[in-house]
Amino acid sequence: DAGVIQSPRHEVTEMGQEVTLRCKPISGHDYLFWYRQTMMRGLELLIYFNNNVPIDDSGMPEDRFSAKMPNASFSTLKIQPSEPRDSAVYFCASRGTGRTGELFFGEGSRLTVL
Amino acid sequence: DAKTTQPTSMDCAEGRAANLPCNHSTISGNEYVYWYRQIHSQGPQYIIHGLKNNETNEMASLIITEDRKSSTLILPHATLRDTAVYYCIVRVARAGNMLTFGGGTRLMVKP
Numbered sequence: 430d431a432g433v434i435q436s437p438r439h440e441v442t443e444m445g446q447e448v449t450l451r452c453k454p455i456s457g458h459d460y461l462f463w464y465r466q467t468m469m470r471g472l473e474l475l476i477y478f479n480n481n482v483p484i485d486d487s488g489m490p491e492d493r494f495s496a497k498m499p500n501a502s503f504s505t506l507k508i509q510p511s512e513p514r515d516s517a518v519y520f521c522a523s524r525g526t527g528r529t530g531e532l533f534f535g536e537g538s539r540l541t542v543l
Numbered sequence: 544d545a546k547t548t549q550p551t552s553m554d555c556a557e558g559r560a561a562n563l564p565c566n567h568s569t570i571s572g573n574e575y576v577y578w579y580r581q582i583h584s585q586g587p588q589y590i591i592h593g594l595k596n597n598e599t600n601e602m603a604s605l606i607i608t609e610d611r612k613s614s615t616l617i618l619p620h621a622t623l624r625d626t627a628v629y630y631c632i633v634r635v636a637r638a639g640n641m642l643t644f645g646g647g648t649r650l651m652v653k654p
Contacts, residue, residue, distance in 0.1 A: 433586075462641070472587070472644035485641070520586050530577045530636060534586025 433535035435521050441541045447509040450538045453502055454523030462532065463496055463506050464520040478504065511542045547631045552649040561618040563648050565631030568612040575636050576607060578616045579644070580627040587630065587644070590616065621652045
């Protein structure tokens with residue numbers, strides 16, 4: 430299995446632009462998570478899905494952030510409009526039912542907002 | 544979830560055992576101890592988890608004290624590639640309960 434695949438690996442954009450990050454979970458996994466990592470705040474859970482349905486989005490910082498999972502093999506995290514404080518590494522992770530603590534993380538998308 | 548306390552950083556000589564401690568004095572009876580690590584510029588990687596008994600896999604061993612208030616992750620023969628931040632996480636193994644990462648321990652394996 431190729432693991433969790435994220436794209437783009439690096440994104441540099443200007444303040445006010447829309448950013449879309451993409452994630453393909455491991456086939457057969459029914460939970461998908463979006464995390465954000467910064468030096469100041471560490472790893473933070475933003476939102477997670479179960480069977481493509483958003484379950485908990487309490488970690489989403491504000492309305493500029495939105496996430497979707499249109500099918501079991503694809504999810505997006507969108508920031509519109511982007512701000513410099515959104516600069517971070519965004520990780521996607523997935524896991525299967527039953528292995529509740531074993532998350533598989535992607536390589537991350539490093540976002541820089543100028 | 545119970546709070547965990549880990550040293551900020553540790554050094555270990557290559558080839559020696561790395562023993563990473565974690566205190567979780569407020570752990571509840573149904574909470575598991577999980578360990579993850581994050582190598583620079585990569586996503587976190589699951590290592591091992593346990594409830595009461597000591598556990599071992601191909602990556603590491605997990606020793607949990609009898610009162611479960613602390614645990615130690617052991618990398619038996621540390622290599623330079625084990626240099627990473629190691630996270631100790633305590634949580635109830637319930638489907639809707641998520642992993643919360645703290646600051647972790649930055650392990651530096653030196654030649």
